[in-house]
Amino acid sequence: MTRKQRYLINTSIRYLVLLLVGLVMIYPMLWMFGASFKADNNEIFSSVGIIPRKFSIKAYIEGWHSTEYTFLTYLINTYKIVLPKVLGTVISATITAYGFARFQFKGKKLFYAILLSTLFLPQVVLNIPQYLLFRDMGWLTPVLSYFPLIIPAFFACDTYFVFMLVQFLRGIPRELEEAAKIDGCNTMQTLWYVICPVLKPSIVSAALFQFMWSSNDFMGPLIYVKTVAKYPASLGLRLSMDAEVGFEWNKVLAMSIVTIIPSLIVFFAAQKQFVEGVTAGSVKG
Amino acid sequence: MGKNSAAHPGQTSYVKKNEGISDAVLKKRGFRYLLKNNIGFFYILPWLIGFAVFKLYPFASSFYYSFTDYDLFKDIISFIGLDNYKQIVETAKIRKAFHVTFRYAFMTVPLKLAFALFIAYILNFKIKGVNLFRTMYYIPSILGGSVAIAVLWKFLFQTDGLINQILSNLRITGPNWLGDSHYSLLVVSLLRVWQFGSPMVIFLAALKSVPTDLYEAASIDGAGKTRQFLKITIPLITPVIFYNLVTQLCQAFQEFNGPYIITNGGPLGSTTLISLLVYQNAFKTYQMGFASAISWLLFLIVMTLTIISFMSQKYWVYYSDEDGR
Numbered sequence: 001m002t003r004k005q006r007y008l009i010n011t012s013i014r015y016l017v018l019l020l021v022g023l024v025m026i027y028p029m030l031w032m033f034g035a036s037f038k039a040d041n042n043e044i045f046s047s048v049g050i051i052p053r054k055f056s057i058k059a060y061i062e063g064w065h066s067t068e069y070t071f072l073t074y075l076i077n078t079y080k081i082v083l084p085k086v087l088g089t090v091i092s093a094t095i096t097a098y099g100f101a102r103f104q105f106k107g108k109k110l111f112y113a114i115l116l117s118t119l120f121l122p123q124v125v126l127n128i129p130q131y132l133l134f135r136d137m138g139w140l141t142p143v144l145s146y147f148p149l150i151i152p153a154f155f156a157c158d159t160y161f162v163f164m165l166v167q168f169l170r171g172i173p174r175e176l177e178e179a180a181k182i183d184g185c186n187t188m189q190t191l192w193y194v195i196c197p198v199l200k201p202s203i204v205s206a207a208l209f210q211f212m213w214s215s216n217d218f219m220g221p222l223i224y225v226k227t228v229a230k231y232p233a234s235l236g237l238r239l240s241m242d243a244e245v246g247f248e249w250n251k252v253l254a255m256s257i258v259t260i261i262p263s264l265i266v267f268f269a270a271q272k273q274f275v276e277g278v279t280a281g282s283v284k285g
Numbered sequence: 286m287g288k289n290s291a292a293h294p295g296q297t298s299y300v301k302k303n304e305g306i307s308d309a310v311l312k313k314r315g316f317r318y319l320l321k322n323n324i325g326f327f328y329i330l331p332w333l334i335g336f337a338v339f340k341l342y343p344f345a346s347s348f349y350y351s352f353t354d355y356d357l358f359k360d361i362i363s364f365i366g367l368d369n370y371k372q373i374v375e376t377a378k379i380r381k382a383f384h385v386t387f388r389y390a391f392m393t394v395p396l397k398l399a400f401a402l403f404i405a406y407i408l409n410f411k412i413k414g415v416n417l418f419r420t421m422y423y424i425p426s427i428l429g430g431s432v433a434i435a436v437l438w439k440f441l442f443q444t445d446g447l448i449n450q451i452l453s454n455l456r457i458t459g460p461n462w463l464g465d466s467h468y469s470l471l472v473v474s475l476l477r478v479w480q481f482g483s484p485m486v487i488f489l490a491a492l493k494s495v496p497t498d499l500y501e502a503a504s505i506d507g508a509g510k511t512r513q514f515l516k517i518t519i520p521l522i523t524p525v526i527f528y529n530l531v532t533q534l535c536q537a538f539q540e541f542n543g544p545y546i547i548t549n550g551g552p553l554g555s556t557t558l559i560s561l562l563v564y565q566n567a568f569k570t571y572q573m574g575f576a577s578a579i580s581w582l583l584f585l586i587v588m589t590l591t592i593i594s595f596m597s598q599k600y601w602v603y604y605s606d607e608d609g610r
Contacts, residue, residue, distance in 0.1 A: 022421040045445040096332040103325020125584040128567045129343035155335020216431040234432040256433035279490040
């Protein structure tokens with residue numbers, strides 16, 4: 001076998017593996033997408049094909065109205081939680097990261113060690129006492145029920161993002177900031193006029209991840225949001241699943257797709273930032 | 286990291302400058318001076334407050350609750366010592382949940398990482414359309430935590446779902462994946478393995494950063510592809526393997542959505558992970574004290590494993606910058 005032949009065989013094996021794995025990754029989702037347009041369970045469970053015999057959006061219409069409130073309510077609720085949470089995370093994480101990455105002060109090492117160790121603190125341990133804390137604060141009433149989900153974000157409680165931004169900041173040279181200092185900027189101005197513009201891609205990255213994670217969040221709302229009118233999409237979907245008596249899969253799948261479409265759009269609009277964000281904490285250039 | 290350490294001398298000289306100033310002057314400068322010298326502290330203050338209120342206090346109080354019979358429907362909390370922990374050890378159902386959680390983690394994490402590394406390795410060859418493939422593999426991990434994907438998973442593994450339809454085309458009768466306690470845990474962990482995208486992206490970035498001249502030198506010395514992979518690639522990316530291992534392990538021990546939605550812990554408790562058990566005890570039956578004790582045991586396990594991983598670093602993780610970062 002010549003060198004060239006071997007190269008060809010190797011390359012084609014690689015592509016074959018990649019395509020097969022890609023198929024395993026994507027096909028279930030495509031099948032789900034197809035199934036949401038299929039007429040009934042019979043058709044769904046009788047073929048592995050994606051394309052329905054007859055396109056019908058009945059499942060979407062019925063699914064949309066399958067619970068007490070329409071899915072519009074749930075989707076709006078989701079973003080009533082997610083958007084403030086993203087905003088809070090971005091502001092607090094940037095400020096905290098700036099403090100850690102650019103200043104010396106007493107106890108900095110200790111505080112940073114604490115910050116890193118909270119990365120490994122399982123949320124499961126905190127759920128119960130946090131619930132009791134929020135109860136004592138009076139945040140479990142239907143009106144305030146988003147507070148337990150949103151307010152901690154304004155205090156940089158998702159420490160992963162602080163860690164991520166510190167890593168990014170360390171890679172940014174300080175010359176600009178020094179120039180700003182000479183020009184008479186105080187640290188606050190430096191943060192706003194110098195750091196934020198330079199750090200913008202990473203901040204966007206953090207915002208995107210927080211957006212995804214909090215849109216997907218299920219356990220948080222499950223614990224704190226008790227009134228159906230306030231349900232975010234994740235709980236709404238679960239509700240429509242339980243409400244389904246004969247379990248018409250096409251309806252449930254249709255609503256599943258409705259809940260992930262915003263996330264998918266965001267993902268495709270900002271793929272690059274996701275890839276950069278995920279490698280931030282781990283790989284040093 | 287070099288940049289960072291280069292910047293430090295500047296900082297220390299800044300501090301040194303002040304050493305020559307007499308105490309009287311320092312005192313006169315007073316609070317404003319203190320503020321200016323420690324201004325960084327004020328930037329981390331929001332986080333510090335958040336940490337104290339939303340993390341440290343809950344963390345400490347859950348430790349205390351774990352020694353009480355705290356029940357949301359009872360007014361009096363009494364201290365009962367180690368009774369909760371005793372009860373945990375004596376209850377077969379809970380022992381089983383710990384067992385299941387370990388099986389879940391030790392099944393999911395190695396499979397997921399091996400798969401992520403394998404795919405990243407292939408993608409690292411000069412492949413046309415790398416970005417397309419990467420996107421394809423990454424989508425499941427971006428959406429994977431959502432209820433929608435858990436619903437999809439439940440749907441795929443129905444007795445006549447896609448998986449069994451494909452198997453029956455191959456003349457195999459698929460099992461009742463979700464109803465049979467032999468398979469249910471496998472189904473739930475496959476959902477996690479399927480989301481190998483984010484460790485894969487991290488591995489891929491690491492593989493790209495391995496200097497190519499090392500491979501050239503090795504191939505001149507007659508090392509084959511496998512040997513190069515084992516002797517050059519693996520050692521050089523151990524920091525990233527370590528990072529992925531620790532993060533995935535932490536995640537696996539906290540998994541909730543998948544088993545809760547797909548099987549709700551069943552059948553026969555075969556997918557009841559600790560996190561589900563904590564949820565049931567705390568928010569269904571409101572036995573806060575008992576649930577706190579379970580969660581603390583879980584915490585101790587995760588902490589022990591994390592510490593073991595960190596301590597094991599020196600035996601297998603290779604950091605190229607020896608200054609210890």
